[in-house]
Amino acid sequence: MFIMFGWVKERKEVGQALTCHCYRCQRTRMWEHWKETEWVSFFTIKTIPFLSKSYLVCSACREPIAVDRARSRFIGSVASEQRLAAFLDEHQLARKTPVQRSYLLAQREQNQPRE
Incomplete structure (x- = not known):
């Protein structure tokens, strides 16, 4: 009997999270909420979600910052x-x-627009 199994990583954008300053871009940018799920696969079919991680990603420079599970629940509120x-x-x-x-x-103070 031949059984083929492995792991597959799937990344997808969940939605926009917040607008905040990015120190890498030096601008105020929209940060996106991304979720990465690692699946156990049998015969190249995703069957069991193994690990799940959340990230906040800058929309311009694409710098990902890992977010723990407790914080990821409140993203978007x-x-x-x-x-x-x-x-x-x-x-x-x-x-x-x-x-x-x-x-x-x-x-940051210098680049922020004056009101």
Whole structure:
């Protein structure tokens, strides 16, 4: 008896998540919610979802940021948009030195439109 099995990754856009500043692009951009599902396949047919991951992806530079399951449930709700924006800021500035952080924050203030 011959059995063929494997794994298949499927990525798809769930929808738009929020508008927030991207420190890689240096602009305020729309961030998209993407979901990646890894399936167990038998005879090249997806049968069992094995792993599922959520990402916030910048619409311009396509930088993905992994989001944990608790945060991914609230993506798209207006009430949690500020918390997601704070999470994105924190994540993008996490590996920066204090000098780099202050420069990026100054660039952000300079590029934001005046009202």
